[in-house]
Amino acid sequence: MTLPYSPLNPPQKPLSGQDKHSFGYTTLQSRLPVIVSKTVDDVYRTYHGLPDSDPLKKEKEQEAKKIIELIGGLRYELQRDKPFRPFTDKREDAEEWNQALSEYYPASSWYKASWLFSECYLYRRIKEAFALSQHWKDYDPFFEQKQTVFKSSQKAVVSMAVQLTTPVDPKTQKSMLDIKVQDGPESKGTRDTFFEMVQVSLWGNATDLSLLDNPDLAKVEELQRRMLSSGSSNKSSANASPAASTVHLDEVVQEDREHHASELEKHADKILSNDSELLWNRVKSLRNGRVDIILDNAGFELYVDFVFADYLVRAGFASEVVFHAKRIPWFVSDVMPFDFQWTLDQLHRPTSDNTNFFNPTDPIEQQALQALGQKWQSYVNNGTWKVTSHEFWTSCYAFYHLPTHPSAHDLFQDMRQSDLWIFKGDLNYRKLVYDCKWPTTTPFTKAIGPLGDGEDKAEGVPMVVSFRTCKADVVVGLAEGVEEKMDKVAANWQVSGEYAVISVSP
Numbered sequence: 001m002t003l004p005y006s007p008l009n010p011p012q013k014p015l016s017g018q019d020k021h022s023f024g025y026t027t028l029q030s031r032l033p034v035i036v037s038k039t040v041d042d043v044y045r046t047y048h049g050l051p052d053s054d055p056l057k058k059e060k061e062q063e064a065k066k067i068i069e070l071i072g073g074l075r076y077e078l079q080r081d082k083p084f085r086p087f088t089d090k091r092e093d094a095e096e097w098n099q100a101l102s103e104y105y106p107a108s109s110w111y112k113a114s115w116l117f118s119e120c121y122l123y124r125r126i127k128e129a130f131a132l133s134q135h136w137k138d139y140d141p142f143f144e145q146k147q148t149v150f151k152s153s154q155k156a157v158v159s160m161a162v163q164l165t166t167p168v169d170p171k172t173q174k175s176m177l178d179i180k181v182q183d184g185p186e187s188k189g190t191r192d193t194f195f196e197m198v199q200v201s202l203w204g205n206a207t208d209l210s211l212l213d214n215p216d217l218a219k220v221e222e223l224q225r226r227m228l229s230s231g232s233s234n235k236s237s238a239n240a241s242p243a244a245s246t247v248h249l250d251e252v253v254q255e256d257r258e259h260h261a262s263e264l265e266k267h268a269d270k271i272l273s274n275d276s277e278l279l280w281n282r283v284k285s286l287r288n289g290r291v292d293i294i295l296d297n298a299g300f301e302l303y304v305d306f307v308f309a310d311y312l313v314r315a316g317f318a319s320e321v322v323f324h325a326k327r328i329p330w331f332v333s334d335v336m337p338f339d340f341q342w343t344l345d346q347l348h349r350p351t352s353d354n355t356n357f358f359n360p361t362d363p364i365e366q367q368a369l370q371a372l373g374q375k376w377q378s379y380v381n382n383g384t385w386k387v388t389s390h391e392f393w394t395s396c397y398a399f400y401h402l403p404t405h406p407s408a409h410d411l412f413q414d415m416r417q418s419d420l421w422i423f424k425g426d427l428n429y430r431k432l433v434y435d436c437k438w439p440t441t442t443p444f445t446k447a448i449g450p451l452g453d454g455e456d457k458a459e460g461v462p463m464v465v466s467f468r469t470c471k472a473d474v475v476v477g478l479a480e481g482v483e484e485k486m487d488k489v490a491a492n493w494q495v496s497g498e499y500a501v502i503s504v505s506p
């Protein structure tokens, strides 16, 4: 079946930088030039830091200068709204990108094309600058930023690890993650934990680097405090002395958990449309199913994605979780396969090694991190967790094209084996709904076209879920009156990342 839609002919009017009041305009005008400049800074710092002992230093320096020149040129083109030009590198997706450029936007430019196309084109152009080199081909200019922000998440990461691994019931010694579906899917523990995990996974999307043009680490911490008690309870295990934490850990963790649960409750009204009950109905019927998570950001968000996936496995709902990462550096903080393994490594490295990424002083905290890291590594080793990547996720195409685009054929055939697709984050949401100006009351299931449950539903698509904090103008699935109410509450509610939606299409 050929789709009537294309980047040039989306199902509704597309968001575009032409609208000066849109977040697309602000992004093209102010945010992307900063991101591009920071990319140049990173390359500059990295090549200046090359050791003299590196036999390839000279060649690498020369190539780095070329990369800087290319990325500088890109910034110039963006700021002056110059026409798009074709790609000149030999990556496997270059031809498809060039075809799309000539078919949809032969004489277009950054502000004239759809915002979605322009923004994806920018990240692909950054990749081109590296792909044309020999020594920097696989270099990720955003890795250092991803690392720094993850490091600044230590408090939240550690606190959550302790909460998850400490027995909640001293008699059974079971932790929050040990709740099994055999205890009855509707048992209070299983159900409550599910809703908590969903919210943790959702708000994990609030800390993303492309939105924080200038990663303000205090803001990152503040955002994480939304979902955690760390830093807010002075009894938190993260602050307790080793002796105190050993003696009263159960109590402290219990208190932290209660605080955490009430923090989440406080944020429940920030979820403007919440289909998590529908999701629960599906999840609780699963036994040893397959769940696909289309990842968004590395760092803290990936960590909470691991937590959610671990819950699904331990409870017995899933025996296979497939994580979809990006093949190229994308929207600054998106997960690449390297980030996936790197994150696991930081959690379960032996603590005697002074180079530990996280360095909590309390042995209980160290053990908690290691316990999670080792458990998660074992899932990777035995194939329960798989990380994969596909060019489609970094193409210019919205997800309407996943079932029918020839280059996504293998991906779609594989994903059809899944019981549930969970899309994380804002960009994935934008690609699900084709980044259009939908009325906010449009049902999610309609706005996602062939992935929804309308007449044009593609065969083999399972339940589609999106966990998204709102960081772009488009939002659907709202009840009548919500948009008007929100306009009075906060002028920038659609893009601030303060509000969220949990959307499900059966």
Ligand SMILES: O=P(O)(O)OC[C@H]1O[C@](O)(CO)[C@@H](O)[C@@H]1O
Binding pocket: 027, 031, 119, 205, 208, 210, 211, 296, 297, 331, 424, 425, 426, 427, 428, 430, 471, 472
């Ligand atoms: O990491 P996320 O949640 O996909 O967000 C990506 C960010 O980049 C944007 O696509 C704009 O640059 C926004 O929509 C969002 O702020």
